[in-house]
Amino acid sequence: MPTVSAPLSASPLQDAASVALAKQKLLPAAALEVYTGDPNFMASLARGLVVIQAFTPQMPQMTISQLSLRTGLSRAAVRRCLYTLVKLGFAGADEAQRYSLRPKMLTLANTYTASSTLANAAQPILERMSAAHGESFSVATLDGDDIVYIARSSVSRVMSVDLHIGSRLPAFCTSMGRVLLAYLPQDQLEAYFARVHMQQYTPKTINSPEKLRLALRNVRRNGYALCDQEFEVGLRSIAVPVQAPNGRVVACVNLSGHAPRMPMLEMQTRFLPPLRAAAMELSAFLR
Known part of the structure; x- marks a missing residue:
């Protein structure tokens, strides 16, 4: 009578990888994947908005690495988004390279409330x-x-x-x-x-x-x-x-x-x- 092999259990390393992948899918950047291949979707604008929304009252200042972990975006992508926001006056950084939003950001909210x-x-x-x-x-x-x-x-x-x-x-x-x-x-x-x-x-x-x-x-x-x-x-x-x-x-x-x-x-x-x-x-x- 043939023997049936028991299914192999996942190793601790595989379990950790699965958990890490599940957490990654919950990050804001993962939601952008649905638009992959859409020629009219501005991925760079979407990534910038993800970075903006990452700042909270609990985390008003963050480094590029922290923002990368929080959003799921690569550090290179976060760096480019921040560079653009700083140049336009919507963000700034202190001596320790911790970034935060600037008062100019209020103009975006005021546009909505006023209209x-x-x-x-x-x-x-x-x-x-x-x-x-x-x-x-x-x-x-x-x-x-x-x-x-x-x-x-x-x-x-x-x-x-x-x-x-x-x-x-x-x-x-x-x-x-x-x-x-x-x-x-x-x-x-x-x-x-x-x-x-x-x-x-x-x-x-x-x-x-x-x-x-x-x-x-x-x-x-x-x-x-x-x-x-x-x-x-x-x-x-x-x-x-x-x-x-x-x-x-x-x-x-x-x-x-x-x-x-x-x-x-x-x-x-x-x-x-x-x-x-x-x-x-x-x-x-x-x-």
Whole structure:
């Protein structure tokens, strides 16, 4: 009777190589591979944008080697991107050759906010709400798998992360993200589920597709999303949709507050009506 050989197990070196390859695929540069061969795609511009987005409040200064590791781009590519950004005044370096972004970068963000009807309309509304209720309010839109803040009025720091216009947070475990996901067309929602990685940020984080689908159905049924300490312990938030004239949800309005002083019931009874009123007011600007 012929013997069946047991499959060979991978060596520790092979395992390490597999892990390294998996990590490499998660780096920003890997996302550019899909455009390989597209004659109209400007790879150099894309690499420059990847380098720009690598800078964060936690890592405002980096060397070429650090940026290469963070982005997945070669050091030569990073060096060329930085050379161009420095020449144009968007970046600079200190004596230790640590690079950082320069104030000129704000002109890019200001171009968006100045041309965005929704962002311009939202800011005074949020500031009025903060003055009336003494809480922090925000407006965000969906960008890929994240929400992006386009307007914010903050009266206190409720998160360890410093939130501001342009900040990004994962959609699946935030109230604004839940609203924006819940109203996506079905094909776009299925594509999101096929690629999203649900990290366990706190013990309360919903990190299974089945539970998230149920949560999104509840959002559509109730017309709002309420998240209890899923992204950060001690933070509760509630959000409602902002609709365009065609009925498509294009943004959402949100309230964030400290869980110990803001019971769930109070968020629904006290703050849901003004949030919905603000959403309707914003929708009017889109007509």
